[in-house]
Amino acid sequence: xxxxxxxxxxxxxxRSCELACRVAHSYSGSLVEAVGERPAPSRRIYVxxxxxxxxxxxxxxxxxxxxxxxxxxxxxxxxxxxxxVVYDPERCIGCHGCLMACPFGMIQPNRREGFIAKCDRCRDxxxxxxxxxxxxxxxxxxxxxxxRRRRNAVERLSRAAGWALGESPGLGVS
Amino acid sequence: xxxxxxxxxCPYCAVGCHLDLLVENGRVVGMAHAVDSPVNGGNxxxxxxxxxxxxxxxxxxxxxxxxxxxGWEPLGWDDALDLAAQxxxxxxxxxxxxxxxxxxxxxxxxEENYLLQKLARLLGTNNVDHCARLCHASTLTGLAPVLxxxxxxxxxxxxxxxxxxxxVGSNLAENHPVAFRWVRRAKDRxxxxxxxxxxxxxxxxxxxxxxxxxxxTDIALLNALLHVIIRDGLEDKAFIRSRTMGFQEAAxxxxxxxxxxxxxxxxxxxxxxxxxxxLFARSKPASLIYCMGITxxxxxxxxxxxxxxxxxxxxxxxREGSGLIPVRGQDNVQGACDMGALSALLPGYGSVMDPxxxxxxxxxxGCAEGTIPDRPGLTVTEMEAAAGRSLRALVAxxxxxxxxxxxxNRVAEGLGRLDFFLVMDLFLTESARSAHLVLPAAAWAxxxxxxxxxxxxxxxxxxxxxxxxxxxxxxxIITRLARRLGLEPFFPYKTSEEVLREINRxxxxxxxxxxxxxxxxxxGLHWPCPQEGHPGTAILFxxxxxxxxxxxxxxxxxFEPPPESPDADYPLCLTTGRVTAHYNxxxxxxxxxxxxxxxxxxxxxxxxxxxxxxxxxxGRRVGVVTRRGKMEAVARVASTVPRGVVFAPFxxxxxxxxxxxxxxxxxxxPAFKAAACxxxxxxxxxxxx
Numbered sequence: 001x002x003x004x005x006x007x008x009x010x011x012x013x014x015r016s017c018e019l020a021c022r023v024a025h026s027y028s029g030s031l032v033e034a035v036g037e038r039p040a041p042s043r044r045i046y047v048x049x050x051x052x053x054x055x056x057x058x059x060x061x062x063x064x065x066x067x068x069x070x071x072x073x074x075x076x077x078x079x080x081x082x083x084x085v086v087y088d089p090e091r092c093i094g095c096h097g098c099l100m101a102c103p104f105g106m107i108q109p110n111r112r113e114g115f116i117a118k119c120d121r122c123r124d125x126x127x128x129x130x131x132x133x134x135x136x137x138x139x140x141x142x143x144x145x146x147x148r149r150r151r152n153a154v155e156r157l158s159r160a161a162g163w164a165l166g167e168s169p170g171l172g173v174s
Numbered sequence: 175x176x177x178x179x180x181x182x183x184c185p186y187c188a189v190g191c192h193l194d195l196l197v198e199n200g201r202v203v204g205m206a207h208a209v210d211s212p213v214n215g216g217n218x219x220x221x222x223x224x225x226x227x228x229x230x231x232x233x234x235x236x237x238x239x240x241x242x243x244x245g246w247e248p249l250g251w252d253d254a255l256d257l258a259a260q261x262x263x264x265x266x267x268x269x270x271x272x273x274x275x276x277x278x279x280x281x282x283x284x285e286e287n288y289l290l291q292k293l294a295r296l297l298g299t300n301n302v303d304h305c306a307r308l309c310h311a312s313t314l315t316g317l318a319p320v321l322x323x324x325x326x327x328x329x330x331x332x333x334x335x336x337x338x339x340x341x342v343g344s345n346l347a348e349n350h351p352v353a354f355r356w357v358r359r360a361k362d363r364x365x366x367x368x369x370x371x372x373x374x375x376x377x378x379x380x381x382x383x384x385x386x387x388x389x390x391t392d393i394a395l396l397n398a399l400l401h402v403i404i405r406d407g408l409e410d411k412a413f414i415r416s417r418t419m420g421f422q423e424a425a426x427x428x429x430x431x432x433x434x435x436x437x438x439x440x441x442x443x444x445x446x447x448x449x450x451x452x453l454f455a456r457s458k459p460a461s462l463i464y465c466m467g468i469t470x471x472x473x474x475x476x477x478x479x480x481x482x483x484x485x486x487x488x489x490x491x492x493r494e495g496s497g498l499i500p501v502r503g504q505d506n507v508q509g510a511c512d513m514g515a516l517s518a519l520l521p522g523y524g525s526v527m528d529p530x531x532x533x534x535x536x537x538x539x540g541c542a543e544g545t546i547p548d549r550p551g552l553t554v555t556e557m558e559a560a561a562g563r564s565l566r567a568l569v570a571x572x573x574x575x576x577x578x579x580x581x582x583n584r585v586a587e588g589l590g591r592l593d594f595f596l597v598m599d600l601f602l603t604e605s606a607r608s609a610h611l612v613l614p615a616a617a618w619a620x621x622x623x624x625x626x627x628x629x630x631x632x633x634x635x636x637x638x639x640x641x642x643x644x645x646x647x648x649x650x651i652i653t654r655l656a657r658r659l660g661l662e663p664f665f666p667y668k669t670s671e672e673v674l675r676e677i678n679r680x681x682x683x684x685x686x687x688x689x690x691x692x693x694x695x696x697x698g699l700h701w702p703c704p705q706e707g708h709p710g711t712a713i714l715f716x717x718x719x720x721x722x723x724x725x726x727x728x729x730x731x732x733f734e735p736p737p738e739s740p741d742a743d744y745p746l747c748l749t750t751g752r753v754t755a756h757y758n759x760x761x762x763x764x765x766x767x768x769x770x771x772x773x774x775x776x777x778x779x780x781x782x783x784x785x786x787x788x789x790x791x792x793g794r795r796v797g798v799v800t801r802r803g804k805m806e807a808v809a810r811v812a813s814t815v816p817r818g819v820v821f822a823p824f825x826x827x828x829x830x831x832x833x834x835x836x837x838x839x840x841x842x843x844p845a846f847k848a849a850a851c852x853x854x855x856x857x858x859x860x861x862x863x
Contacts, residue, residue: 069207072217072355091358093376095351095754100223100768101207109772115376 010138013054020133059119067098089114180638185618190627212697219351235614236643259658271298278304278515279572280507283623285673300551311841316478322720328497334359335495338457343467347376390736396480398436402451410489420728427730459496509626518550522681562591577759581835614645621647633698744850756825776826797854803831
């Protein structure tokens with residue numbers, strides 16, 4: 001599955017991603033109703049100040065993940081196919097070994113579904129809520145990022161070419 | 175240079191998980207998951223993952239401390255040990271050896287427990303005991319006459335091979351999370367999981383059938399299960415005939431224990447009891463796992479026997495995937511018992527009243543005949559009751575009775591009356607604060623030694639780093655203290671290996687567990703391992719039982735209601751237990767910031783109906799009162815507890831001020847699990863404090 005890339009330099013700390021994550025993981029799926037839900041729906045992305053500027057953090061879905069190593073019941077597994085660290089609440093016993101083991105602090109205790117909350121990369125959506133919500137595109141899907149980079153490159157190239165062509169007297173661009 | 179990787183055994187519970195410490199320049203720089211470990215395969219729970227916080231913790235004791243009028247005064251080891259020896263000798267001279275008490279520790283190594291009981295007994299007293307008295311003493315007294323040995327019959331790995339797992343009063347998922355990997359595997363292979371517990375614990379979460387039994391009525395449930403098995407003719411007749419005695423008496427005792435009767439006593443629907451009994455008897459091999467929910471009652475010994483009867487009647491002993499599994503709580507509580515750190519038992523479980531056992535030990539130690547007293551000494555709770563009366567001096571190694579013992583106010587008074595109270599610990603615990611002398615001890619990774627996990631697996635845990643400051647291994651402290659008490663010839667040891675070699679001769683099941691073998695055994699060795707070259711015994715009783723006639727014995731078990739039932743003044747039942755983020759008295763886990771984040775405070779769980787009726791609001795402080803004391807806790811409203819029952823963990827000071835110090839007549843274990851209580855509102859100004 002496509003990875004979510006973070007462009008730290010673009011984050012303005014608006015926390016739209018956190019809010020969108022909460023709504024996406026609420027029972028109702030709507031902001032108005034999610035606000036009143038108890039227990040409150042949890043976020044799985046965290047905007048933390050790092051070196052004075054805000055930066056979004058989310059689960060890396062590590063290949064050799066410490067949380068997966070810790071888990072005695074295989075409630076957390078690394079799915080070879082999707083490349084995601086997947087949580088199965090049915091298998092979880094709430095020992096919270098994963099939470100202690102994660103070097104990034106990306107797993108939180110939570111009692112809405114099983115015993116923890118971590119990024120599931122929005123299984124039921126085409127594009128993760130946080131990515132959709134980010135106004136500055138600090139969060140982007142890998143494919144979009146590459147597509148945008150290609151498009152930019154082509155734009156630059158064609159602009160450069162156009163400039164060069166425009167200067168050519170024989171073709172008369174006007 | 176890459177860091178050195180040192181494989182140690184986790185200092186928390188009794189699963190015996192491996193922790194790989196990364197050591198660089200004499201300091202632990204990190205931890206790696208021991209993915210190739212035959213025990214835990216790298217899995218670790220929250221506590222195991224946070225264990226490193228105990229090394230170099232800012233609150234670790236770094237020097238001996240003496241209490242003076244103006245506060246704690248640091249002193250050197252020579253002065254500290256001289257002082258301890260002199261005060262102990264004063265008490266000996268004035269009041270005799272039985273005025274001394276020794277609290278040994280399930281958190282220390284086999285070697286250290288062996289040394290402390292040796293010191294006590296050479297000084298002429300059997301007043302040596304440890305916290306097994308508070309957890310599985312009833313397993314020892316209950317199973318000794320039934321099976322011949324009071325320990326888990328099968329390794330924990332065997333849980334994965336069972337077709338049916340019956341948990342009675344065990345919350346394995348929260349308290350031994352890594353052992354649950356085998357339960358989960360069994361379930362994946364189609365095993366049936368039955369859980370009898372008043373609360374819907376995370377263990378009950380995965381159960382096929384949860385039997386919410388009223389606290390203190392487990393025997394009624396177990397008897398009814400046996401009743402159904404016999405009524406339906408599901409007992410293993412061949413096994414009963416060839417390997418047991420006394421089945422008829424046991425069958426007669428449960429003749430009237432019908433599921434309907436049990437429903438009225440336990441609150442568990444009769445049809446669920448019938449279903450559970452049939453599932454347990456028909457799914458072979460089956461395992462019965464029990465824990466504090468069985469043992470910590472006024473009739474704990476009897477409840478343990480009721481569990482054993484069920485396992486024997488279904489022939490679930492002596493084969494792979496079956497068994498009776500008392501899950502021990504501490505990393506070395508099994509070992510501390512094996513080493514004879516108990517008031518009535520010598521190393522290897524010989525009775526102090528048996529002249530031959532005493533004589534053998536005296537011959538091995540080379541001391542005068544008659545040195546070891548022939549009468550059982552005082553137990554943990556008896557020492558606390560006698561403290562400041564007949565007991566004048568107490569040495570506590572890694573124990574925190576102020577938090578762990580029942581009726582805590584009485585314990586605190588007793589400790590305050592002592593002439594001399596010496597504590598050896600990692601931290602200045604609640605109990606250490608009332609000591610006259612506190613000696614700084616080494617943590618698990620700072621000393622070498624062997625530990626025995628819940629399933630009799632003996633493992634070597636090597637020293638990875640030096641202790642902080644002037645802290646020393648308990649073995650070092652005991653040896654030096656003993657030498658100052660004139661016992662130099664009996665304490666010649668320089669290393670833990672030398673002590674283990676003596677244990678090889680003193681404890682027959684450990685005879686083949688030599689330091690050399692143990693250090694080279696990646697999965698440890700299961701005792702009994704009676705000689706060098708023996709592979710160890712993972713599954714007990716495959717051929718016979720270590721009883722006089724080689725047969726197991728059924729015990730008819732009568733049901734008696736708990737000594738304190740809810741009444742008009744105290745209408746609720748308080749039951750206690752553990753949470754996954756904390757460990758026993760909390761001396762370690764409450765000092766670990768990451769674990770405190772997970773579970774920051776003492777709480778009390780109340781059913782929503784009771785909460786509504788009593789006006790208790792979630793998140794507010796509430797007073798919990800019993801006949802013995804009062805505490806304040808944050809209310810948690812949860813339907814995981816049944817109506818009429820409240821639950822509080824005992825990791826924080828407070829809970830055990832409330833619990834009942836009525837003890838089981840045989841095991842002398844306190845009835846922690848059921849006390850009548852009431853809830854009281856707390857003044858609002860306190861609520862904000």
